Every structure is written in C-alpha cells, then in structure tokens.
Amino acid sequence: MSSSTPAYYNADAVRQVLSWPLVNRAVETALVAIVKQDAETHPQSTSFACQPKRSFTACGKEPGRILFTMPAYVGNYSLESPKSPGDAQQSRSTLACKLVTSFRENPARDPPLPSIHAHVLLFDNQTGQLSAIMEGTDLTTWRTVSASLVATKYLYFRRFGSQAELERSINVAIVGCGVQGQLHAAAFCANFRVKQLNLYNRTLAKAQVLADELQRTLDTESETQVKACSSAHEACQDADVICIATYAKESVIQFADLKAKQGVHINAVGAGEVHFSELAPDIYHQAKVYVDCYTNAEAELVGLPAPITAEVGQIILSENYPKETEITIFQSMGAFLLSLLNYMTISVFFKVILKFTSHCFYLRHGLGGRLCGPGGS
C-alpha cells in the first residue's frame, strides 16, 4: 500500500463524535469567519478562510439530480472546546472539498434511499496530497440543522434579550418531515424550550410516525407537546419559529398561515434547484431575509422576492438584532466552510487526527493497512 493511501472515516465513526454543543460552536464560528472573509474586517488577523462559490452539475436532463462541489480552506483557526470555553486549542489549517449529491426521487425507490449523500475529501495542506476521505452525510444533516439553531438563537431569541434562548418557551412548526425535518424536530427540542411542536408533511403518515416517536423519546417531565397536523396552516398558525425543508417547487406556506401581528422566524432550508420556492412571495414581501453566506447567495438566489438584509454572522458580530414583531427568514444556502470547521472541531476535540496521524504512521512504516475511523482501531 502506498504511503499516500488516504484514511477513510465511515459514517459510524463520524456519527460517534457529533453532539450539539460541538456542532453549534463550530457553525457559529464559521458563520462569523465567513463575514470576516468577505469584509476583511480584521486585516491584522492571521486566520484566513476561503470558500469560493460552489458548483452545481446537473446529472442528465432529468431535473432533481444534482452534484454540488464545495471547496474550502481554513488557515490558522483554533476553536474553543464547548466543554471548557476559553481553552482554545492549537491553531490548524485544513484544505478540503465536500461532494454532495441531491437526488430527490431516492426516497421513492424500493428500497428507499436518502436524497442527500455526501463525502468530504481532506488534503495535506503542505503537499496537496489527499489524506483522508470522510463520510459526510450526517455531518451535512447536523451542520444544516445547526445553522437553523444558530440563526434562530440570534435572529429570533436575541430580540427578546441576551438570555432569551435559555428562558423563553416557543411554539415550533416543522414543515417537511424527511431527513432534515426529523433532525430539526429533535434538535429544537434538545436545544430550546419548546411548548408545542407541530409537524406537517405532504404524506401525513410520516408526520404521525415522527410525532409518536418524538413524544415517546421526550422526557416524561418535558413540557413539549407534539402534534401531527393535516395542513401547513394548522402547523404554522401559532408558531413562533418555522423550519421548512422540502423539495416543493410551489409554495407550501403563505403569509396568511403565519401567526398574526407577532414576530415569527422562518428557517427556509430546502427546495432543491430554486431555494426559495417553498415559501410564498407574500411572506418575502413582509420579511427581512438573512443568509449564511453572500458568495453563494449572490449566485443562487437570483429572483429572490426580497433584498438580503445581512449575513447571520454580521448580526452575531454587530448584535444588531431584529425587532420583536418582525418576520425574519434565514435562507439557508448551505456552506461547506461550516462543515469544514465542524471537521476541525471534531478532529481537535475528539482526537480523530491523533488516530489518523498514528494510522498514517503505521501505513508509512508498513505496520498495518487497515482503514479505520476514530471508533475503530
């Protein structure tokens, strides 16, 4: 086996190290890093983040089959441990590329397959050699959900005060109960105080299965009531926060479905080719729109029915939060830098790199040839 054989981290290996404090901290750091990169607000900083526009490759003439290529480089970043804030680790640099396919008909196959599959390719940043391949599907799901959590913290809760995400109870609606909707539902209950969790899915049975499962797994002391709803209107009419993640080409929620005269925050996650097709234009006309990353937004949100107010990272840095009664939309584009910083956090705090390094040592010195993840040995 050649000394440059890349290590492989499988889905189980990656899954073992994912936790909300870890992923949320990395995503928050990345959202701010993206702003610094764009605005060069800290020219004296030695850290450097580069995330060029991602590419789309249509797979044949059939719509709904896309390959995304997402390169990124982060230089001299150190991330604090969520367990011991202030305890910054040694700074590191990483060059990588995430490859994601989105094949929206996959769940209808027999047997069904997920719509989204991802892998991350990591390169030695001195020699450019491919050093590791990491299964990235769960990372993508967690990263995307975490971006919604962080956006909700700053665009919704912080309008009510600096501790509001810890103190305030909210009603949440999940629209679309696929892979994204399922993890959004569980994550909102795990990270915030949720009074009512309403679930809506085009195929109602899926919302019912998820409602039963969540109600069963929630602590008996939990204040959360979970309900499967038969329309998006029913799910959203009392919701403070809405998460929508579908492949709908026509709008699923209209302005009339929203809670009247009070602040509402929407995480608009899905929709495939046209990112903003799942929300009606009349919502955009009344809302302030925020994105994770201008670079991708400028290229991919052509025709968006509202101007973009800011990147979420700018709001984190400026503390210039929305007004209490505003409708805000986090238009989640997906940004690989967010996953990359996740990868770095994982590697630093859970010693993937340590194992990876010793694995490469063994390969180089001919002492073994097994590809392993952090859980394997």
Ligand SMILES: NC(=O)C1=CN([C@@H]2O[C@H](COP(=O)(O)OP(=O)(O)OC[C@H]3O[C@@H](n4cnc5c(N)ncnc54)[C@H](OP(=O)(O)O)[C@@H]3O)[C@@H](O)[C@H]2O)C=CC1
């Ligand atoms: N912003 C980001 O960073 C990311 C965005 N995404 C996007 O999130 C969305 C969901 O992804 P994922 O959960 O993995 O996909 P799944 O295939 O697991 O789920 C798709 C969901 O969309 C629903 N749906 C599909 N078509 C329609 C329609 N025409 N009207 C209403 N509902 C519809 C499905 O309902 P049913 O059960 O009835 O089929 C199902 O609930 C996709 O658009 C995907 O591209 C994914 C990852 C990252």
Ligand SMILES: O=C(O)C1=NCCCC1
């Ligand atoms: O990983 C991401 O980022 C994705 N964004 C859009 C849809 C597919 C995955």
